[in-house]
Amino acid sequence: GENVEQHPSTLSVQEGDSAVIKCTYSDSASNYFPWYKQELGKRPQLIIDIRSNVGEKKDQRIAVTLNKTAKHFSLHITETQPEDSAVYFCAASIGTGRRALTFGSGTRLQVQP
Amino acid sequence: DVKVTQSSRYLVKRTGEKVFLECVQDMDHENMFWYRQDPGLGLRLIYFSYDVKMKEKGDIPEGYSVSREKKERFSLILESASTNQTSMYLCASSRPRGGGQFFGPGTRLTVL
Numbered sequence: 231g232e233n234v235e236q237h238p239s240t241l242s243v244q245e246g247d248s249a250v251i252k253c254t255y256s257d258s259a260s261n262y263f264p265w266y267k268q269e270l271g272k273r274p275q276l277i278i279d280i281r282s283n284v285g286e287k288k289d290q291r292i293a294v295t296l297n298k299t300a301k302h303f304s305l306h307i308t309e310t311q312p313e314d315s316a317v318y319f320c321a322a323s324i325g326t327g328r329r330a331l332t333f334g335s336g337t338r339l340q341v342q343p
Numbered sequence: 344d345v346k347v348t349q350s351s352r353y354l355v356k357r358t359g360e361k362v363f364l365e366c367v368q369d370m371d372h373e374n375m376f377w378y379r380q381d382p383g384l385g386l387r388l389i390y391f392s393y394d395v396k397m398k399e400k401g402d403i404p405e406g407y408s409v410s411r412e413k414k415e416r417f418s419l420i421l422e423s424a425s426t427n428q429t430s431m432y433l434c435a436s437s438r439p440r441g442g443g444q445f446f447g448p449g450t451r452l453t454v455l
Contacts, residue, residue: 231402239383264443273433274386276443319385330376330401331444335385 232257234322236334243310244342251337253320254302260322263296263303264331269316277318278305310341346370347447349434355453362421364450366434373439375417377401377409380431380449392417393439424454 233256243249255263264279280287280294280303287294291310296303303322307314317338321331350365366375374393378386378401388401390409398409406428410418417436421428431451435444 236385273446273448275446279443330374330388330391330399332388332402333378333386335383 232260232322232324232332234320234332234334236320236337238337239335240338240340242340242342245310245312247310249305249307249310249314249339249341251305251318251320251339252302253304253322253334254300255322255332256301257322257324258298258301259324262323263294264321265292265294265305266319266321266333267316268319268336274319307339310339312341312343315339315341347434347436347445349432349447349450351450352448353451353453355455356421356424357455358425360421360424360454362424362452362454364419364421364432364434364452366417366419366436366447367415368417368434368436368445368447369415370436370445371414372436372445373414374437374444375411376435376437376444377407377417377419378433378435379403380433386433389419424452426454428452429454 236253261282266274267277268274293306317336320334323331347368376391377389392398392411408420433449434447437444
């Protein structure tokens with residue numbers, strides 16, 4: 231089955247700096263890659279996703295890039311703010327609807343004011 | 344706005360008890376999922392269902408079963424709770440073509 235590895239496990243940045251979280255996946259048939267943000271004590275929430283026919287997607291300060299050849303994808307957060315502090319999870323699936331997501335182990339991002 | 348609710352936020356049970364965790368979604372989603380979340384391990388899939396009365400095992404189904412009698416409701420059952428099942432349990436739902444999953448608030452289960 232699919233295996234998703236996520237790095238780093240913890241990341242500390244200064245407010246205003248950029249943060250990058252990287253994930254690799256094993257199943258070349260995977261074609262859907264979402265990112266979730268989980269604040270302390272709250273449920274994971276989808277923040278951005280990308281499908282394999284797209285190399286990059288951006289939404290304000292957040293962007294995701296995908297390299298299908300290398301089987302890795304990354305989350306980029308620019309101009310970080312204290313409210314970006316959370317645990318971020320990447321995931322991958324064969325997005326036909328009957329296949330579930332496989333999640334990475336998470337990255338705890340701390341933005342220092 | 345998608346709403347996924349879970350029957351309890353916190354639950355304390357004794358070893359050997361039968362435990363029911365219930366999840367309800369109001370967006371007519373075909374797919375529903377149960378995960379457990381443990382520190383450093385991310386979210387691990389226990390079971391999922393893509394239709395009423397249909398179920399598929401995830402990565403860690405041992406010690407669990409599920410029931411989907413109605414489209415909006417997906418139950419996770421611990422037949423005989425054990426201490427290693429102490430965890431946060433998250434339910435999620437999604438549309439039939441996959442895509443983003445919407446999560447419930449979670450149930451923190453402690454088995455003593």
